[in-house]
Amino acid sequence: MRFKAGTRTVAVDLPHFLFLTALVGFCVWYFFDAYTVSDTLENLLLIEPAVVAAVILYFVILRDVIRVVPDPAALAAPRPPLSPLVRLRIFGGMALLIAYVASMGVIGFDLATVLYVAATLALLGERRPTVLVALPLIFGGLVVYAFRQMVTVPVPTLLELLP
Amino acid sequence: MIDLAPFLDAVHMLSSSWEPWLIVFPGLLIGLLFHAIPGLTTSIAIALFLPILPYMSFLQSLVFMTAMYTGSLFGVAIPAILLNIPGSAAAVATTFDGFPMAQQGKQAEALGYALAASVVGQGIAYIILLFLVQPIGELAIKLGPPEMFIVALWGLSMIAGLRGRYVSRGLLAGLFGLLLGTIGFSDRGSIRGTMGIEALLDGIPTIPAVVGMFAAAELFGLVKSEYISADPGKISLRRIVGAAIDTLRYPVVLIRGSLLGAVIGTLPGGHAVANLLSYSEARRTAKDPEAFGTGDPRGVIAAEAGNASSEGGSIATLLALGIPTGGATAIMLVAFDMHNITGGPQFMHDHKDLVYAVILSNLAQILFLIPVGLAFTFAASYVIRIPLRVIIPTVLSLAVIGSYALNGNLAGPITLAVFAVLGWLLQRFEYPVAAAVVGLLLAKLTEGAMMRTYQMSGGDPRLFIERPAAGVLLLVLVASLVWPAVKSWRRRGTQRPAATLGH
Numbered sequence: 001m002r003f004k005a006g007t008r009t010v011a012v013d014l015p016h017f018l019f020l021t022a023l024v025g026f027c028v029w030y031f032f033d034a035y036t037v038s039d040t041l042e043n044l045l046l047i048e049p050a051v052v053a054a055v056i057l058y059f060v061i062l063r064d065v066i067r068v069v070p071d072p073a074a075l076a077a078p079r080p081p082l083s084p085l086v087r088l089r090i091f092g093g094m095a096l097l098i099a100y101v102a103s104m105g106v107i108g109f110d111l112a113t114v115l116y117v118a119a120t121l122a123l124l125g126e127r128r129p130t131v132l133v134a135l136p137l138i139f140g141g142l143v144v145y146a147f148r149q150m151v152t153v154p155v156p157t158l159l160e161l162l163p
Numbered sequence: 164m165i166d167l168a169p170f171l172d173a174v175h176m177l178s179s180s181w182e183p184w185l186i187v188f189p190g191l192l193i194g195l196l197f198h199a200i201p202g203l204t205t206s207i208a209i210a211l212f213l214p215i216l217p218y219m220s221f222l223q224s225l226v227f228m229t230a231m232y233t234g235s236l237f238g239v240a241i242p243a244i245l246l247n248i249p250g251s252a253a254a255v256a257t258t259f260d261g262f263p264m265a266q267q268g269k270q271a272e273a274l275g276y277a278l279a280a281s282v283v284g285q286g287i288a289y290i291i292l293l294f295l296v297q298p299i300g301e302l303a304i305k306l307g308p309p310e311m312f313i314v315a316l317w318g319l320s321m322i323a324g325l326r327g328r329y330v331s332r333g334l335l336a337g338l339f340g341l342l343l344g345t346i347g348f349s350d351r352g353s354i355r356g357t358m359g360i361e362a363l364l365d366g367i368p369t370i371p372a373v374v375g376m377f378a379a380a381e382l383f384g385l386v387k388s389e390y391i392s393a394d395p396g397k398i399s400l401r402r403i404v405g406a407a408i409d410t411l412r413y414p415v416v417l418i419r420g421s422l423l424g425a426v427i428g429t430l431p432g433g434h435a436v437a438n439l440l441s442y443s444e445a446r447r448t449a450k451d452p453e454a455f456g457t458g459d460p461r462g463v464i465a466a467e468a469g470n471a472s473s474e475g476g477s478i479a480t481l482l483a484l485g486i487p488t489g490g491a492t493a494i495m496l497v498a499f500d501m502h503n504i505t506g507g508p509q510f511m512h513d514h515k516d517l518v519y520a521v522i523l524s525n526l527a528q529i530l531f532l533i534p535v536g537l538a539f540t541f542a543a544s545y546v547i548r549i550p551l552r553v554i555i556p557t558v559l560s561l562a563v564i565g566s567y568a569l570n571g572n573l574a575g576p577i578t579l580a581v582f583a584v585l586g587w588l589l590q591r592f593e594y595p596v597a598a599a600v601v602g603l604l605l606a607k608l609t610e611g612a613m614m615r616t617y618q619m620s621g622g623d624p625r626l627f628i629e630r631p632a633a634g635v636l637l638l639v640l641v642a643s644l645v646w647p648a649v650k651s652w653r654r655r656g657t658q659r660p661a662a663t664l665g666h
Contacts, residue, residue: 016592023339023594030342034355043353045617046610047345050338057335064329079591089386094584097379097559101576104563113560120556124386139557147564153571155564 013078024058108158114140173519186227194234221502226524240277245546248378252435253470256442260462274540275406276463284468287421288475308615309633315609318436322598332594340599344606362574371566375579380586420468428476441469
C-alpha cells in the first residue's frame with residue numbers, strides 16, 4: 001500500500017504490518033492479562049521484561065514495514081509474490097487442515113482422514129482416480145486401525161459416532 | 164570409580180542367560196518406529212508396554228525400556244532430517260542442518276551422520292556413567308534452580324544465533340515463543356493467558372505446537388515443489404555408512420556435544436536443552452558459523468551427540484536419585500514400582516550389580532543400534548522419492564492423529580493446526596520459526612528456575628558466587644557468549660595488517 005506525503009511516497013507493507021501488530025499486540029495483551037491476575041514480581045519476573053523488549057522491537061521492525069522513499073520506483077518488493085495456483089494450494093491446504101481437525105470428532109477419525117487425504121491429494125494436483133480413491137482409503141483405514149490398537153485413548157470412528 | 168565385585172556380578176548376569184538380550188531388538192525397533200511417527204513419544208511407547216513388564220524380570224524390563232529409549236533417541240532424527248519434523252523437543256536442533264541436507268539430496272549422509280553421532284554420543288555418556296555413576300548422581304542433587312536458570316539462559320542465547328536475515332525479527336520471534344511458553348498455570352498458581360480455555364491451563368501442548376510450526380509450515384511452503392529434493396541422488400547403504408565413518412573427522416564436535424548432553428541430561432527437562440546447547444556451542448566455536456543452518460554436517464553431529472548422550476545423564480539421575488528428568492524416565496519409575504523396587508541412593512547401594520548391568524547392557528545396545536539403525540535409515544531415506552502431494556496429506560494426517568494420541572483430546576490437533584498457520588506466517592515474513600520454537604520450549608524451565616532463584620536469593624546476585632556450580636556455569640556461559648566476539652575481533656585485527664601489506 002502506497003500513499004503520497006508531500007513530495008515523498010510512504011510505502012506500507014500492509015500484510016506484514018498487520019502480522020507484526022497482531023504479534024506484538026498479543027504480547028501486550030498477555031502482559032495485561034498476567035498483571036490482572038497478579039502484579040507480584042514473581043508473576044511478572046519473565047513476562048514484563050520480555051514484553052518491554054517486544055514493544056521496543058516492534059518499533060525497530062516498523063522501520064522496515066513503513067518506508068518513506070523519494071522514488072517509489074526504486075522500492076523493491078518485500079517478498080517474492082505467490083502465484084495464484086500456489087496461493088490456492090497454501091490457503092486451501094490450511095483450510096483443509098482446519099476442516100480435518102474440526103470434523104474428526106464429529107464424523108469419526110476414519111472418515112475425516114480419508115476425506116482429508118483425498119481432498120489434499122486433489123488440491124495438490126493428483127488426478128489419477130485410482131490414487132485419489134485407493135490411497136486415502138488404505139491409508140485412513142490402516143492408520144486409524146493401527147492407532148486404535150496402539151494407544152490407550154479412544155480413537156472414535158464413524159460407526160461409533162453414529163446415533 | 165568401578166566397584167569390581169558388583170561389576171563382575173553384572174557381567175555374569177548378562178552373560179549367563181540369553182533372556183535379557185531377547186528383548187533388545189524389539190525394544191530398539193519399537194523406539195525407532197514410535198519416533199518415526201510424528202507426535203508419538205517414548206513415553207507413549209513405554210506406557211503402552213508397561214502391562215507386559217510384570218512378566219519380565221526387573222533386569223529384563225529395565226533393558227527393554229532403555230532399549231526403547233535408545234532407539235527413540237535416534238528415531239527422532241529420522242523425521243527431523245527427512246521431513247523437518249522434530250519427533251520431540253530433543254531433535255529440534257537436528258532439523259536446522261538435517262533438513263537442508265535432505266533438500267540438497269544428501270539425506271543418506273545426514274542420516275549416517277546422525278546415526279554415528281547418536282552411537283558415539285550414547286557410548287561416551289554410558290562410559291562416563293560406568294566410571295562416575297555415583298559422583299554424577301551426587302552432582303545432580305547439587306544442581307538447583309540457580310544452575311538450571313543459567314543452563315536455560317545458555318539455551319535461550321541460541322536465539323541470537325538463529326536470527327536469519329534480520330536480528331530484530333529473530334529476537335521478536337524468540338520473545339514471542341518465550342511468552343507463549345509461559346501461558347497457563349505458573350509455578351505460583353497464577354493462571355495467565357488462557358482466554359478461559361480449559362485445555363490451556365497446563366500450557367500450550369509443546370509437541371503439537373512444535374510439529375505444527377516446523378513441519379506443517381514447511382510443508383505448506385513446499386506445495387510448489389514436486390519432491391522434497393530437486394535432486395534426490397542415489398539412495399545407497401554405502402552413502403549412509405560413508406557419512407557415518409566421516410563423522411569421526413569431527414572429534415571435537417562429537418566429544419563436546421556428548422559431554423554437554425551427559426551433564427545437561429541429569430537435569431529435569433535437560434534432554435530438551437541438550438541438543439540446542441550442543442548445536443549452539445558447535446556453531447559459536449566454528450570458524451565459519453555462517454555455514455550452520457545451510458546443511459552443515461557438524462550441525463547434525465552436534466545436535467545428535469547432545470541429544471543421544473542426554474540419555475546417560477537422565478538414567479544416572481533416575482538410578483542414583485530416583486528422580487525422573489523427563490516423561491520417559493518418569494514412566495520407568497512406574498516400572499520400578501511394579502517390581503517393588505524404589506530408585507535412589509538406597510537402590511544404588513543395595514543393587515549396584517543391577518546398576519552396572521543396566522549400564523553395560525546399554526553399551527551393548529549401542530552396538531545393536533548400528534545394524535538396526537542402518538537398516539531403518541536405509542528404508543526411511545526412500546521417503547525423499549515420494550511425491551510431495553502424497554507426503555503432505557499423509558504426514559500431516561499422522562501428525563494430527565499422533566498429537567491427539569498424546570492426551571486423548573482434540574487440544575493437540577487444534578494446537579497443531581493453529582501453529583501450522585502461525586508458523587507459515589512467521590516464515591513468510593522472515594521471522595525465524597526456530598527462534599520461536601526455542602523460546603517456547605525453554606519458557607517454563609526458564610521462568611520456574613528464575614522464580615525459584617529469586618526466592619532463594621531475594622534478588623541478591625551474590626548467590627551465583629556463593630554456589631560453586633552456579634559460578635562455574637556462569638563463567639562458561641559468559642565465556643561462550645564473549646568468545647565469538649573476541650575471535651571475530653582478533654580475526655579482523657589479523658586481516659587488517661595483511662590487507663595493508665597487500666597494498
